[in-house]
């Protein structure tokens with residue numbers, strides 16, 4: 549049996565504000581979003597197109613210097629409806645987080661699916677399916693963040 553501490557404790561949270569420099573690759577990617585473009589990068593060794601753009605291929609460990617504007621439509625690979633709020637969320641629930649394979653790319657892009665009523669999980673399950681086609685819908689007010697894409701919405 550685990551021995552318990554013989555003193556009282558208090559549970560609290562610690563917030564650690566920090567900044568991360570984007571560097572040239574993320575700068576290009578996020579500047580692209582401001583202009584309604586999604587940039588990926590192509591590994592010259594394995595020929596995979598990675599999105600978001602990366603400075604190196606995590607499979608081949610080679611530097612990547614070229615950027616490719618990728619398609620804004622893709623296929624839903626998997627998704628989850630989130631109804632509960634927790635620290636650090638990109639938006640207020642309910643929302644759908646999804647892995648989306650943008651057309652012509654070789655990795656999944658993590659973003660949101662939206663543009664319809666998310667309040668009833670049963671209706672969401674009827675509406676959202678793996679394999680469905682979606683396209684990026686842009687926010688009017690762009691700040692150079694991943695949320696410049698408001699969400700991906702089903703293609704009619």
Ligand SMILES: [Zn+2]
Pocket residue numbers: 591592593594595596605606607608609
């Ligand atoms: Zn590679």
